[in-house]
Amino acid sequence: MADERTLVADLKRYVSDFVRERDWERFHNPKDLAVSLSIECSELLEIFQWKGQEDVDVKDEKVANKMKEELADIVIYAISMANATSIDISDAVSEKIRTNESKYPAEEWKGKAWL
Template identity: 50%
Template structure:
């Protein structure tokens, strides 16, 4: 992950874009890119979506998410593993396996 974040920051810094990469604007960009990812599936069966469009938009989503984590001084590995741990407590296998219900509906 550090290799990816370093490459993103190098790309950003070479263009003097850090001035635009505050947490608010990175959050907005992340949301916009996530919407563009959804657009790849709009009015299509999942198997009919363009894999190249999905890769392109998903890369943008990851890029802005990593830059946002960096801007907020968050360690991606730590926050994702902590979230998995919390979800394991909210969704124990014995109750959640095979179910799409939310934790408060189990």
């Protein structure tokens, strides 16, 4: 699978099949999926814990592999949340980007992280 050749629907089905084949759908309620998503985000943060930004070489194979693994966990749980709650990811993301475009107009916010 590669981003250029994979639809969001394909990923949703792939994750859904994995979960259903293990009879894990009954554990996939929104609260536990939100908890799991947060834990996986923390595991990604752990790579950077107690280090300066310059101390983490994201091109180092070991670091890159760990980041890839944790990002995958995050995406899998995000997809599981969408599957469990019937959220259309493409619709949700495009709606949120439109909201952010209004909230942070490019001409006002270009190059700024805060006012």
